[in-house]
Amino acid sequence: MNRVKVGIVGLGRLGRQHAENLAFRIPNCELSAVCSVILEEVEEVQKEWNIPYAYTNYDEMLKNKELDAIFIASPSGFHCEQIEKALNAGFHVFSEKPLGLYLEEALHVQEVVNMHKDQVFMLGFMRRYDKSYAYAKKKIEEGKIGEPFLIRCYGLDPAKAINGFMQFAKNNYSGGLFLDMAIHDLDLARWFLNAEAKQVWAIGGAYAYPDFSKLNDAETGAAMVKFEDNKMGIFVAGRNSAHGYHIETEIIGTKGTLRIGMVPEKNMVTVFDETGAVKECSDGFLERFEQAYLSEVEEFISCIRDNRKPNVTVEDGVLSTALGYACKESFETGELIMVQSPYHKLTNK
Structure with a gap:
């Protein structure tokens, strides 16, 4: 295979970034088709970038046999259905996180993925590709900090993005704080600790923006998770960070500690002016993880060309969804939730 021809669905903020990477920054890749329910988005991208095919209907794009792969950057609630349709139509598939908003649909998609073993499926947990x-x-694998037993994660979105998110949430596209935002940190915890969750207790509230309560969601939330072997996870996620986009991770082991992103610096520049010495913060996820978004899609295209499977699997999507949904359930009920293996449910239908 010389060039992988890709069709993308979803041209919102993240989808537009992915589309631009596919069109201009990834070797051996061609963005051949774009799809969005918003006609203006489709027409603008097709005209400006000279894309051969444009659609406002996803099913119509799947009829295009010139394509090799489908890239799903649509709202979370559409992922499972679109993954299944694309795989059944014979395409390789990349889907943005989360795999699904409900455990049952995530398990169903896993069955579909496993039925198409000759096709590449990859899920967008891009932080694994951040340097x-x-x-x-x-x-951790080299034993630098011994055995990791605790992870602490902060994931805070900038306050200036709150209005755009509220519209997104009101359209039922989000899935809630823990499935939409904290899912990245929950995946990282499983990855770094090499353990699955057993119990979770989550709390949160609407402090500056009461409308979150009307959506049965949290503006800011926190979860404490007990993993296998008594390993621990502490997670804080929020939508109202005054200073900017703040992603911070700490992994504590028996022989040391690793910290990533303690101060959410935009770059290495310090501004000296009448306010003092200022280190500016990242504006958002597209800036902070620009390299990671590019690297993960480079891996997807390489997997197709090399006929191999990526390290991020559909199982990662299922298990992270199970944990995210348990956090959501604990927040909504105020109860300590036992996180059962989703595969236990599968074998006891």
Whole structure:
């Protein structure tokens, strides 16, 4: 295979970034088709980038046999259905996180993925492809901090993005704080600790923006998770960070500690002016993880060309969804939730 021809569905903020990477920054890749329910988005991208095919209907794009792969960057609630349709139509598939908003649909999609073993499926847990997080994983595997037993994660979105998110949430596209935002940190915890969750207790509230309560969601939430072998996870996620996009991770082991992103610096520049010495913060996830978003899609295209499977699997999507949904359930009920293996449910239907 010389060039992998890709069709993308979803041209929102993240989808547009992915589309641009596919079109201009990834070797041996061609963005051949774009799809969105918003006609103006489709027309703008097709005209500006000279894309051969444009659609407002996803099913119509799947009829295009010139394509090799489908890239799903649509709202979370559409992922499972679109993954299944694309795989059944014979395409390789990349889907943004989360795999699904409900455990049952995630398990169903896993069955579909496993029925199409000759096709590449990859899920967008891009932090695994961030250079700093990948370096931390390497240090853990080398035994630098001994056996990791605790992870602490902060994931805070900038306050200036709150209005856009509220519209997103009101359209029922989010899935809630823990499935939409904290899912990245929950995946990282499983990856770094090499353990699955057993219990979770989550709390949260709407502090500056009461409308979150009307959506049965949290503006800011926290979860404490007990993993296998008594390993621990502490997670804080929020939508109202005054200083900017703040992603911070700490992994504590028996012989040392790793910290990633303690101060969410935009770059290495310090501004000296009448306010003092200022280190500016990242504006958002597209800036902070620009390299990671590119690297994960480079891996997807390489897997197709090399006929191999990526390290991020559909099982990672199922298990992270199970943990995220348990956090959501604990937040909504106020109860300590036991996190049963989703495969236990599968074998006891």
